[in-house]
Amino acid sequence: MISKDEVKHIASLARIGLTDKEVDKFSHDLSSILDWIEQLKEVDVENVEAVSHVTGLENITRQDKAADFENTDGIKKLFPEEKDGYDKVKSVL
Amino acid sequence: MIRQLHDKLISKEITSEQLTLDYFDAIEKKDKDIFAYLTLTKDLAIAQAKKVDDKINWGEKINLIEGIPGAVKDVLCVEGIRATGSSKILDNYIAPYDATVVRKLKENGAVILGKTNCDEFAMGSSTENSAYGATKNPHDLERVPGGSSGGSAAAVAADEAVWALGTDTGGSIRQPASLCGIVGLKPTYGRVSRYGLMAMASSFDAAGPMTKTVEDAAIVLSTISGQDKYDATSAHSNDKKFEDYLTGDVKDMKIGIIKEYLDGLETEMKKILEGVIEKYKKMGAKIVEIDLPYNKYALPVYYIIQPCEVSSNMAKFDGVKYGLRVDDKKDSGVSDFELPKTLLETYLDTRKYGLGAEVKRRIMIGTYALSSGYYEAYYLRAQKVRSLIKKDFERVFEEVDLILTPTTTGPAFKLGEKTDDPLSMYLEDIFTVTANIMGVPAISVPAGTVEKDGKQLPIGFQLMGKWFDEENLLRAAHAWERA
Numbered sequence: 001m002i003s004k005d006e007v008k009h010i011a012s013l014a015r016i017g018l019t020d021k022e023v024d025k026f027s028h029d030l031s032s033i034l035d036w037i038e039q040l041k042e043v044d045v046e047n048v049e050a051v052s053h054v055t056g057l058e059n060i061t062r063q064d065k066a067a068d069f070e071n072t073d074g075i076k077k078l079f080p081e082e083k084d085g086y087d088k089v090k091s092v093l
Numbered sequence: 094m095i096r097q098l099h100d101k102l103i104s105k106e107i108t109s110e111q112l113t114l115d116y117f118d119a120i121e122k123k124d125k126d127i128f129a130y131l132t133l134t135k136d137l138a139i140a141q142a143k144k145v146d147d148k149i150n151w152g153e154k155i156n157l158i159e160g161i162p163g164a165v166k167d168v169l170c171v172e173g174i175r176a177t178g179s180s181k182i183l184d185n186y187i188a189p190y191d192a193t194v195v196r197k198l199k200e201n202g203a204v205i206l207g208k209t210n211c212d213e214f215a216m217g218s219s220t221e222n223s224a225y226g227a228t229k230n231p232h233d234l235e236r237v238p239g240g241s242s243g244g245s246a247a248a249v250a251a252d253e254a255v256w257a258l259g260t261d262t263g264g265s266i267r268q269p270a271s272l273c274g275i276v277g278l279k280p281t282y283g284r285v286s287r288y289g290l291m292a293m294a295s296s297f298d299a300a301g302p303m304t305k306t307v308e309d310a311a312i313v314l315s316t317i318s319g320q321d322k323y324d325a326t327s328a329h330s331n332d333k334k335f336e337d338y339l340t341g342d343v344k345d346m347k348i349g350i351i352k353e354y355l356d357g358l359e360t361e362m363k364k365i366l367e368g369v370i371e372k373y374k375k376m377g378a379k380i381v382e383i384d385l386p387y388n389k390y391a392l393p394v395y396y397i398i399q400p401c402e403v404s405s406n407m408a409k410f411d412g413v414k415y416g417l418r419v420d421d422k423k424d425s426g427v428s429d430f431e432l433p434k435t436l437l438e439t440y441l442d443t444r445k446y447g448l449g450a451e452v453k454r455r456i457m458i459g460t461y462a463l464s465s466g467y468y469e470a471y472y473l474r475a476q477k478v479r480s481l482i483k484k485d486f487e488r489v490f491e492e493v494d495l496i497l498t499p500t501t502t503g504p505a506f507k508l509g510e511k512t513d514d515p516l517s518m519y520l521e522d523i524f525t526v527t528a529n530i531m532g533v534p535a536i537s538v539p540a541g542t543v544e545k546d547g548k549q550l551p552i553g554f555q556l557m558g559k560w561f562d563e564e565n566l567l568r569a570a571h572a573w574e575r576a
Contacts, residue, residue: 007457012427014404014460015411015437016453017445029454029515030461036516037393037471043478050476051483053326054296054532055283055560060325071172074189078415089413090436 002030094255095309099157102149109142109149109160113204116162120206120253128228129238129248131167132175133207138162141204148202157312157336159202163256164248167208168215169300170289171195178291179223180213182410182417182447192289193324194258194300194317201316206254209244213449215260215293216403217241218268218521221512222451229508230273233548236505239269239521245303246273256313257303262293263395264500264525266301267537267555271500274539274551276570277303278310279525281561282532283328285314286321294402295326297395297529307538307571311335314563330561338564339571344377346569348556349493352382354524358499362552365541366499369554372576373497378569383489383496387481391527394482396519397462397475404459407452412443419443454515479530486531494565496557498524500537504550524555534558538570 002010007027011018018026052058069075079087101107117135124130145160165171168178170188172195177183191199198205212222220228220243228243230236231251238247242259246269249257259266261279270277278301285300292298302313315335321327348370355366374380412418419442420435429437448456462471489496502523511518528535537553544550558566 002461006461008427010457010461010464012429012441013464014456015408015440015444016448016456017425017427017441018453019445022450022453025450026454026457030457032516033396033458033519034461037397040390040393040397040474040478043387043390043474043481045474045477045481048477048480050473051479054483054530055281055328057283057326057328062322062325069190071189074173074187075415078186078189080412080415080418087414090439091433092436093433 002027002034094305095157095161095312098161098255102145102160103155105149109145109204110139112160113138113142113162113206116206116254123251123253126229126234127231127247127251127253128226129209129244129251129253130164130207131177131179131210131225131244134171134174134205137174138204138206141199141202145202145204156201158198158316160204161255162204162206163258164206164209164245164254165195165258166211166242166245166260168211168260168291169195169258171205171208174208176208177225178214179211179225180448180452181224182443184417186416190289193286193321195289197317203316209242209248209257211244212241213452214291214407215241215262215265216451216455218264218518219511220244221508222449224449227508230505232274232550233505236507236550237272239272239505241265242303243269246270246275246277249273249275249303249305256309258300258317259303260290260298260300261529262297263399263522263529266303267500267525267535267553268521270303270537271553272505272551275303275305276307276310276536276538277301278314278536279528279534280314280318280563281534283326284318284330284534284561284563286319286324286327288321288323292406294399295406296402297399307567307574308336308339310536311339311567328561333564335563335567338568340568341572341575343373343569343572346378346495346565347381347493348373348378348569349381349383349489349496351385351496351498354498359503361543362499362503365543365552366554369540369573370497372573376572376576381493383493385485385489387478387485388527390478391482391530392519392523394475394478395522395526395530397471398479400455400459401463401472402459403455404463407448407456410444410447411440417443417447419446451515482527483531486533490559494559495569498555498557500524500553500555504543504545504552528557533560534563534566536566536570538574
């Protein structure tokens with residue numbers, strides 16, 4: 001059972017604001033989903049290696065070289081708040 | 094269907110512009126009721142179509158897909174066009190670049206009619222999680238088209254597009270294809286680039302075609318597949334023309350079936366599936382009963398790993414760089430000693446108002462499963478069980494070429510029927526999710542119809558193939574369709 005306090009804690013880790021109604025709903029939903037997932041506990045996974053990649057790709061490398069992106073204006077237009085060509089955000093420090 | 098239209102284009106029976114306008118007429122007539130499209134791209138489409146017509150008039154050779162109008166799911170970026178992912182948090186987002194699949198379609202002359210509705214960031218099985226409203230099933234407007242690529246499926250089924258792109262993380266191409274009576278192909282993981290696709294669960298996501306026929310799916314796949322330097326997980330593959338492998342012959346094929354899957358179906362569904370198997374036998378394919386003991390854990394494995402990846406992928410929607418930014422000036426009571434209060438509140442409010450319930454639910458499950466003390470019990474254990482399921486498949490694929498299953502447990506359900514119970518919605522993925530967990534290609538092909546409330550509702554069957562063996566998968570699907 002996931003308590004309401006746990007829901008609030010997870011929400012703050014995930015940076016999601018929740019209404020009281022959502023806290024109630026998620027406490028119930030998360031509990032039932034996690035209960036259902038419990039069935040994985042019956043599988044013996046001793047000495048089983050976890051999957052890392054399904055088609056077996058490994059070590060894909062490339063030169064660490066910057067490349068120009070043509071449509072920088074398109075990106076700037078998406079800034080929620082622009083000032084002098086910069087994305088204005090709330091103070092971080 | 095694409096080939097027939099292609100022939101009409103090159104014989105000048107119709108122009109691409111006229112064809113495109115005809116489809117916009119169809120959209121105008123039908124989409125008020127169906128709501129397959131979020132955004133129409135008429136200017137782009139007409140410009141693309143005219144270019145193709147010019148080429149034809151100059152006597153130049155054109156590709157099969159060239160001048161043929163289709164639709165793109167709204168989680169894929171088309172440069173200069175709004176891309177919401179059906180989320181309020183990207184309500185004002187104009188894509189600054191093309192997804193690789195879109196670039197390839199454009200380069201090959203395909204015409205893009207618009208962006209289709211889906212569940213928010215592709216999370217759902219009915220399109221009811223779209224922040225802009227649900228798409229309706231063209232076969233019965235009181236029912237869902239399936240999801241998450243429900244808009245793409247409905248657009249093709251209602252003749253509002255010749256082809257459409259969907260994306261499939263746990264069944265989101267195949268389940269709506271089954272429920273709308275069309276073909277839906279999820280390619281092998283890595284066959285198609287994910288660049289410009291809004292990531293939902295990165296180790297499962299695959300873009301693929303949704304079409305009226307298997308040959309059309311092959312033609313679209315040939316256009317969009319291939320390695321891409323912008324997606325490190327895209328795999329090296331020879332640029333194949335998949336439509337060239339459709340011989341209609343399956344005599345050399347061994348197809349595996351899972352008896353428990355069929356036994357669990359309603360009588361009518363079971364009859365249809367048995368009919369499909371019978372037909373394959375008649376065509377000369379060998380049917381083999383197979384056993385996949387760990388496969389019953391596929392769905393719970395998926396519903397751990399996928400939300401973990403979701404919680405990480407959704408972190409970028411924070412109101413800082415693009416999309417919605419909200420600060421409701423109310424104190425949420427949450428504090429974090431590392432962050433100034435105003436910045437933290439902006440994060441919390443932006444995600445509170447910008448994201449829908451299912452997205453929040455999955456972020457929460459993932460955050461919980463990855464949080465300290467739970468990682469081994471949930472995420473790591475799930476990845477180990479995934480390994481056991483994969484071994485099952487590797488063993489079975491030494492014996493058979495393909496695995497045949499139902500795509501869904503039943504036909505389209507009613508709007509609102511499953512919205513209150515997330516778990517019942519998750520169970521929609523039961524037959525489709527394994528292909529994503531394994532990364533193998535899988536296709537849903539129309540199998541027949543069942544009657545509900547006096548209406549004939551389509552259902553499909555699914556074939557799963559070996560890794561990077563789309564040729565045999567498409568060949569078998571095409572042979573059944575033709576038979």
